[in-house]
Each structure stands twice: as C-alpha cells, then as structure tokens.
Amino acid sequence: xxxxxxxxxxxxxxxxxxxxxxxxxxxxxxxxxxxxxxxxxxxxxxxxxxxxxxxxxxxxxxxxxxxxxxxxxxxxxxxxxxxxxxxxxxxxxxxxxxxxxxxxxxxxxxxxxxxxxxxxxxxxxxxxxxxxxxxxxxxxxxxxxxxxxxxxxxxxxxxxxxxxxxxxxxxxxxxxxxxxxxxxxxxxxxxxxxxxxxxx
Amino acid sequence: xxxxxxxxxxxxxxxxxxxxxxxxxxxxxxxxxxxxxxxxxxxxxxxxxxxxxxxxxxxxxxxxxxxxxxxxxxxxxxxxxxxxxxxxxxxxxxxxxxxxxxxxxxxxxxxxxxxxxxxxxxxxxxxxxxxxxxxxxxxxxxxxxxxxxxxxxxxxxxxxxxxxxxxxxxxxxxxxxxxxxxxxxxxxxxxxxxxxxxxx
DNA sequence: CAGTAACGGAGAGCATCTCTCCGTTCGGAG
DNA sequence: CTCCGAACGGAGAGATGCTCTCCGTTACTG
Numbered sequence: 001x002x003x004x005x006x007x008x009x010x011x012x013x014x015x016x017x018x019x020x021x022x023x024x025x026x027x028x029x030x031x032x033x034x035x036x037x038x039x040x041x042x043x044x045x046x047x048x049x050x051x052x053x054x055x056x057x058x059x060x061x062x063x064x065x066x067x068x069x070x071x072x073x074x075x076x077x078x079x080x081x082x083x084x085x086x087x088x089x090x091x092x093x094x095x096x097x098x099x100x101x102x103x104x105x106x107x108x109x110x111x112x113x114x115x116x117x118x119x120x121x122x123x124x125x126x127x128x129x130x131x132x133x134x135x136x137x138x139x140x141x142x143x144x145x146x147x148x149x150x151x152x153x154x155x156x157x158x159x160x161x162x163x164x165x166x167x168x169x170x171x172x173x174x175x176x177x178x179x180x181x182x183x184x185x186x187x188x189x190x191x192x193x194x195x196x197x198x199x200x
Numbered sequence: 201x202x203x204x205x206x207x208x209x210x211x212x213x214x215x216x217x218x219x220x221x222x223x224x225x226x227x228x229x230x231x232x233x234x235x236x237x238x239x240x241x242x243x244x245x246x247x248x249x250x251x252x253x254x255x256x257x258x259x260x261x262x263x264x265x266x267x268x269x270x271x272x273x274x275x276x277x278x279x280x281x282x283x284x285x286x287x288x289x290x291x292x293x294x295x296x297x298x299x300x301x302x303x304x305x306x307x308x309x310x311x312x313x314x315x316x317x318x319x320x321x322x323x324x325x326x327x328x329x330x331x332x333x334x335x336x337x338x339x340x341x342x343x344x345x346x347x348x349x350x351x352x353x354x355x356x357x358x359x360x361x362x363x364x365x366x367x368x369x370x371x372x373x374x375x376x377x378x379x380x381x382x383x384x385x386x387x388x389x390x391x392x393x394x395x396x397x398x399x400x
Numbered sequence: 401c402a403g404t405a406a407c408g409g410a411g412a413g414c415a416t417c418t419c420t421c422c423g424t425t426c427g428g429a430g
Numbered sequence: 431c432t433c434c435g436a437a438c439g440g441a442g443a444g445a446t447g448c449t450c451t452c453c454g455t456t457a458c459t460g
Contacts (some may be wrong), residue, residue, distance in 0.1 A: 010458060013406060037449065047408030052450060112364040150384065157381050161361030164312040176398040181357050183397050184350065188388030197383050198376040210427060213437060237418065247439030252419060 017054050019044040024065045028106035033062055033115055035106070062106070063119045069107050070125040073100055077132035087145035090136050090155075091186050097159045098182055108163045111156065130156070147193040151200065158185045217254050219244040224265045228306035233262055233315055235306070262306070263319045269307050270325040273300055277332035287345035290336050290355075291386050297359045298382055308363045311356065330356070347393040351400065358385045 009017075023044035027035035037058050041048050055061040076096050083089035101108040109115055110126065133152040140146035162178035188194075209217075223244035227235035237258050241248050255261040276296050283289035301308040309315055310326065333352040340346035362378035388394075 010405065012458065016407085034448095036447080038447090041408095048450075049408055049452085050406075053406075058449070108364070150380075153377070154380055154384065157362065157365040157377065158384070160364045161381065162357065164308070164360045164363050165357040176400065177353070177357065179398045180350075180354055180400070181361065183395060184354065184358070184388040185385055186388065187394040188384040188386065190394055194387040194390055195383060198379045200376065200380070210436070212427065216438085234417095236416080238416090241439095248419075249421085249439055250437075253437075258418070 013054075016044070016046050016050055020046060020051055020054065020061065021064060021068075024061050025068070025104075028062065028065055029104040032105040033066075033109050059117070059119070063122050066106065066110055066115075066118070066122050067125050069100070069104060070110075070122070070129055073097060073107075074125070074129050074132060077129060077136060080136055081132065081139070086136075086140040086143040090140045090146060093133075093136060094155065094159055094186065095179070095182060098162060098178060101160060101163060102178060108160055112160050112163070141191075145191055147189055147191045149193060149197045150189060153200070154197075158182070158189075161185065213254075216244070216246050216250055220246060220251055220254065220261065221264060221268075224261050225268070225304075228262065228265055229304040232305040233266075233309050259317065259319070263322050266306065266310055266315075266318070266322050267325050269300070269304060270310075270322070270329055273297060273307075274325070274329050274332060277329060277336060280336055281332065281339070286336075286340040286343040290340045290346060293333075293336060294355065294359060294386065295379070295382060298362060298378060301360060301363060302378060308360055312360050312363070341391075345391055347389055347391045349393060349397045350389060353400070354397075358382070358389075361385065 020040065023042075024035070024040045027039045027043055031039065037048060037051060040058075040061070041051055044051075051058075051061065055064070073096075076093055080089035080093040083092075101111060110118075110122070115122070130152060133155055137146065137150065137152050137155055141148050141150075162181045165177070165181070220240065223242075224235070224240045227239045227243055231239065237248060237251060240258075240261070241251055244251075251258075251261065255264070273296075276293055280289035280293040283292075301311060310318075310322070315322070330352060333355055337346065337350065337352050337355055341348050341350075362381045365377070365381070
C-alpha cells in the first residue's frame with residue numbers, strides 16, 4: 001500500500017502522498033479510526049484537497065493505514081511460528097500484539113470489532129492474522145505448555161484486555177501496568193489449567 | 201439520589217423524575233456517558249424541558265445515575281468483605297463487577313477513566329469503591345490464596361478487560377466469552393505466582 | 401519557458417448536540 | 431367544581447464538528 005508502482009508520479013506528489021499516509025497513521029494511532037481529516041492534513045502539512053485527490057475518501061486512506069498495521073503484525077506472527085520454543089513464541093507474540101494495540105488506538109478498535117464500514121480487504125487481513133494466531137495456539141497446546149481449553153479467540157481478547165485501562169480510576173498509569181495484566185493472564189494460560197473454562 | 205426528601209412534590213412531577221432517572225440509566229448503559237438528551241427523554245416519554253427543569257443539566261443527571269450504580273457495587277464489595285472464604289469472596293466480586301460493567305457501558309467508561317468533567321462527588325464514590333477492593337485484595341493475600349504481588353489496580357484492570365472484546369474479529373460473541381477471560385485471569389491470580397510481575 | 405499536473409483551503413452542506421423559551425395542560429386546594 | 435399556578439412539551443436557537451467540492455494559484459518537468 002505504501003509502495004507505489006513506479007509510474008510517472010511527480011516527485012512532489014509522491015512526497016505528499018507518503019506524508020499523508022504517515023500523518024494518517026499517527027492521527028489514527030492517537031485518536032482512533034474516526035480521526036478527522038482536518039487532524040490528518042494538519043499533521044501532513046498539506047491541504048484537504050490533496051487528501052481527496054489522492055485517496056478519494058477518508059475511508060480509503062484509513063483502510064490503507066489499517067492494512068499496513070495488520071501486515072506488520074502478521075510478520076510477527078509468522079516469525080513466531082518458526083520459533084523453536086512454542087510457549088516463548090506465543091507469549092512473546094502476545095506482548096508484542098498488545099503493545100502494538102496500545103500504541104495504535106485505531107488498530108485496537110479494529111481488533112475489538114468497533115470498526116464500521118471498512119472495505120472487505122481489511123477484514124481479509126484480519127482473518128489471515130486470526131488464522132496465524134490459531135496456529136500459534138495449537139502449536140503451544142501440542143507442545144504441552146498451553147492449557148488445552150483455550151482458543152485463538154481467548155488470546156485475542158486477552159491482547160486487547162489492557163486497552164480500556166489506560167488511565168484507570170485516577171491512577172497515574174505506569175508504563176508497566178499493561179505488562180502486569182498480560183503477565184497475570186499468561187500465568188493463567190499455562191498448562192495444566194487450575195480450573196475449567198465455561199464453554200464458548 | 202433516587203429517593204426524594206418528602207417535600208410537597210406534585211405527584212406527576214415525581215413520577216416523571218423517576219422515569220427520567222430510569223431512562224437515563226438504560227440509555228447510559230447502552231450508549232455510554234455521552235448518551236444524548238434526546239435519547240433519554242424519548243425513553244422516559246417526557247419533553248426535554250422536563251429534564252432541564254429537574255436536573256439543570258445533562259451532566260447532573262448523568263452524575264446521579266453513575267453514583268447510583270457505584271453505590272450498588274459498593275454494597276457487593278462490602279458484603280464480600282464479610283464472606284468467610286476470602287478467595288471465593290474476591291473471585292465472586294470480580295465476576296459481578298465485570299458483569300455490571302458489561303451491562304452498563306457508562307459505568308465501564310467511568311472505571312476506565314474515560315469520563316470527562318464529572319462532579320467531584322462521583323470521583324469520591326469511585327475512591328470509596330477502590331478502597332473496598334483494596335481491602336478485599338489484602339484479605340485474600342493474608343489468607344494465602346491470592347498471589348502476593350498484585351494490587352487493587354490489577355484487579356480493576358482485569359475487571360474491565362473483557363469490555364473491549366464484546367464483538368471481536370467477527371466472532372459471534374457468546375454469552376460466556378467474558379467469563380472465560382475472567383476465569384483465565386483468576387487462574388493467573390492464584391497463589392503461588394508462576395512468574396514475577398513487572399513493578400508498577 | 402510554457403504547459404499542465406498538483407496544490408491549498410475557504411466554505412457548502414449536513415448531522416448532531418445541549419439547552420431556552422413560552423404557550424399549553426393539568427394536579428390539587430378550597 | 432373551579433381556578434391558579436406548577437409542571438409540561440417540544441420547536442428551534444445556537445454551537446460545534448464533520449466530510450468533501452471547487453477553483454484560483456503554485457511549481458514541477460520536458
């Protein structure tokens with residue numbers, strides 16, 4: 001998405017297109033998928049007209065940015081799948097996935113299903129990622145380190161668990177607060193399970 | 201808050217005031233703290249004027265509703281504190297607290313600090329509740345059933361963990377999905393701890 | 401240098417929200 | 431039952447914020 005086909009794109013045009021994508025990424029990370037076009041073009045230091053000439057709609061730009069983010073996480077999941085230690089691969093991926101969502105509110109909104117009316121292409125990338133997480137889960141279960149009764153859905157839910165608690169009950173949110181939550185959950189994910197899970 | 205001092209309030213006036221509070225409760229539960237006045241008065245089947253004559257502002261009505269909700273949860277925490285089994289008391293409270301927030305989006309927003317510009321009275325009720333949860337945590341730790349390195353903050357973060365995942369990655373959200381997440385977390389909270397938590 | 405692709409940003413047009421104002425209704429005391 | 435004023439309903443003022451279009455201006459490139 002970020003890479004363009006080597007057409008006769010004018011140099012300034014290309015520069016501003018890349019600036020727009022980067023600006024959209026940071027605006028969406030901070031304010032979520034409904035970050036305003038005004039916010040995006042101010043960060044990019046371009047006019048609104050430029051955004052609409054290049055992308056046609058705000059939705060198309062948002063989709064580009066989301067797909068970029070999902071593709072990056074996909075590479076992490078794929079790398080984890082060839083890690084020698086299935087438990088370390090799973091837990092490392094879980095920390096990274098959570099951190100990515102904490103750093104990018106838009107991504108967290110997509111993961112938790114709050115996204116509205118996105119192009120089907122985005123959903124496809126989401127499904128690919130879900131499949132990779134499913135493989136990670138099964139591999140760790142076959143290895144015997146992950147409790148047998150969890151599914152990829154449980155993993156994804158745990159990954160977004162710390163999102164809502166960013167600034168909680170007046171607490172000065174520490175850098176490490178989310179790591180504590182994930183660590184507790186990972187302890188609960190270890191085999192053997194201490195108690196039975198309710199059915200899905 | 202719901203109960204009025206026995207003044208010479210006209211019967212119809214009292215009826216509509218109670219209807220407004222109940223309507224606000226359900227609107228806030230469904231749409232969060234920024235539920236619109238229009239939504240509230242339609243549920244209550246009264247005019248907007250009635251809302252503003254009785255409560256002065258939307259914010260005052262929202263605060264009333266929030267305080268009611270917090271007070272109810274406070275009674276659960278207080279009851280848990282005199283339960284004979286500290287672990288059962290803690291885990292039972294955690295399930296109930298989470299369920300209450302799932303059933304009331306506004307409450308979840310307040311807990312996770314997304315509330316803006318609420319009267320200080322609401323924050324005071326939040327602090328009272330936090331103190332009660334702190335006592336629940338310490339009691340279970342002294343009893344030896346809860347790992348020693350968690351705090352009330354960890355508990356609150358876990359309680360709001362399932363909120364974001366209501367409808368996740370296209371999954372048809374099951375009634376029990378949140379219970380699975382909480383159960384996994386509780387298994388991770390049991391003493392002895394499998395791994396050390398990062399410092400707060 | 402000329403031609404034209406790309407640009408900037410004012411503002412149209414729409415949606416939505418809170419709160420006010422005032423003519424109307426109706427509860428309840430005498 | 432009558433009557434008075436407390437309580438009511440809801441149109442709409444006024445504010446904000448959003449996406450997207452249009453067109454005069456700028457500046458890249460052959």
